[in-house]
Amino acid sequence: MSAPRDLRDTIARDLRPVKPLRSPTMRALALLPLAAAIVFAVPALRFFRSDMQTLGVVRGWGFSYAQAVAGTVIVALALRESIPGRALSRAVLGWTIAAGLTLPALLLMLTASTFDLGPAPGRALSEGIGCFRASAEGAVPALVVAALLVARAFPLRPGVAGALYGLGCGLIADAGLRLYCEYTAPPHVAFAHGGAILGAMFAGVLMAKISAPRR
Amino acid sequence: MPPGAKKQREPAPAGPDQAERELCALMEGYLDGRLEAFDGLYAALSGRLRGYLLSQCRDPALADDLLQDTFLQMHRSRRTYEPGRPVTPWIFAIARHVFLMKRRSTGRRLRFEERLAAEAVSGDVPRDDVKVLAERDEMRRALDQVPADQREALLLHHVQGWSFAEIAARLGIRVNAAKTRAFRGMKKMKGHLK
Numbered sequence: 001m002s003a004p005r006d007l008r009d010t011i012a013r014d015l016r017p018v019k020p021l022r023s024p025t026m027r028a029l030a031l032l033p034l035a036a037a038i039v040f041a042v043p044a045l046r047f048f049r050s051d052m053q054t055l056g057v058v059r060g061w062g063f064s065y066a067q068a069v070a071g072t073v074i075v076a077l078a079l080r081e082s083i084p085g086r087a088l089s090r091a092v093l094g095w096t097i098a099a100g101l102t103l104p105a106l107l108l109m110l111t112a113s114t115f116d117l118g119p120a121p122g123r124a125l126s127e128g129i130g131c132f133r134a135s136a137e138g139a140v141p142a143l144v145v146a147a148l149l150v151a152r153a154f155p156l157r158p159g160v161a162g163a164l165y166g167l168g169c170g171l172i173a174d175a176g177l178r179l180y181c182e183y184t185a186p187p188h189v190a191f192a193h194g195g196a197i198l199g200a201m202f203a204g205v206l207m208a209k210i211s212a213p214r215r
Numbered sequence: 216m217p218p219g220a221k222k223q224r225e226p227a228p229a230g231p232d233q234a235e236r237e238l239c240a241l242m243e244g245y246l247d248g249r250l251e252a253f254d255g256l257y258a259a260l261s262g263r264l265r266g267y268l269l270s271q272c273r274d275p276a277l278a279d280d281l282l283q284d285t286f287l288q289m290h291r292s293r294r295t296y297e298p299g300r301p302v303t304p305w306i307f308a309i310a311r312h313v314f315l316m317k318r319r320s321t322g323r324r325l326r327f328e329e330r331l332a333a334e335a336v337s338g339d340v341p342r343d344d345v346k347v348l349a350e351r352d353e354m355r356r357a358l359d360q361v362p363a364d365q366r367e368a369l370l371l372h373h374v375q376g377w378s379f380a381e382i383a384a385r386l387g388i389r390v391n392a393a394k395t396r397a398f399r400g401m402k403k404m405k406g407h408l409k
Contacts, residue, residue, distance in 0.1 A: 085304035
């Protein structure tokens with residue numbers, strides 16, 4: 001069967017050599033230097049937590065960079081999701097989101113000795129907003145880069161791709177936040193830190209839906 | 216086999232893997248900008264894709280339009296194909312997306328037009344004219360029997376007075392397809408009115 005003349009003419013008019021996109025992993029690697037910079041910048045632009053010495057290099061910088069790498073891997077999954085025919089299964093999606101949301105809590109449990117260190121009475125809201133803002137500001141550059149990378153592909157489920165890269169970017173920013181905020185009280189960690197990650201996820205969904213090409 | 220003779224390697228039979236390898240080679244040629252590669256891809260995939268699209272929409276004319284849209288979409292997003300990977304899942308995912316987008320946009324448009332039609336009817340029909348109302352009701356029932364895409368073309372042309380070129384541009388189909396849809400829709404509606 002040969003192509004109809006009008007279709008063939010349209011293709012012929014526009015046909016030129018194109019360079020295929022790199023693999024999702026390679027494109028996600030482009031985000032890694034930015035992720036490293038965000039992890040450093042979030043505390044460096046404010047201050048480092050007072051117990052950095054006690055925490056040590058591995059449990060401080062090591063765990064934070066491990067979390068940033070995990071965030072980058074989730075962005076790579078979002079890039080894979082954005083390629084037709086390579087959509088992630090529900091199980092992989094579910095496990096990825098569950099693992100992404102659990103990781104910061106797991107790292108907190110590995111590093112905290114007590115879980116009662118929270119803001120002073122009457123300062124819970126302002127401190128919470130401070131942490132949320134620090135995390136959100138850290139996530140913005142990564143979100144913009146990830147959104148551009150995804151938009152260059154062809155996400156058939158932009159909402160899913162956006163949720164994934166939002167989660168990844170939220171984790172990257174939270175990796176910096178944990179070097180800045182030493183509070184371990186569950187309400188603060190859940191609402192300010194976890195809320196910021198969920199906020200980044202939601203922002204990713206919105207950005208992906210808005211930037212999805214209307215084809 | 217005589218002793219000492221080496222066993223000749225037989226050529227692998229042409230199976231699904233071989234067909235997929237050929238598609239990969241064609242796709243790479245297409246990425247290099249070769250029109251013959253596009254022709255080869257069309258020849259190899261259009262039959263299966265049309266069958267798939269027909270199974271989804273159950274309308275041969277619409278399946279033909281969707282097939283063209285799928286190849287246009289494939290052309291626009293060809294850089295997302297990763298060389299060496301199977302072509303079939305990639306292009307079938309695009310075809311599915313094209314079908315879902317079409318279904319969504321048709322549903323939206325129909326809801327909008329039905330609302331407009333309902334508003335127009337409620338605004339300009341004399342309420343005491345029972346006969347006119349009955350005729351309109353009969354007409355609407357007949358119209359409801361017409362497939363959605365044909366009804367759309369029919370309403371746009373015969374009710375709203377659009378030219379076929381305008382309908383074709385709006386629906387993203389060929390002029391002939393717009394004419395066919397309106398003609399078939401009218402024929403079906405007349406059949407239901409008899």
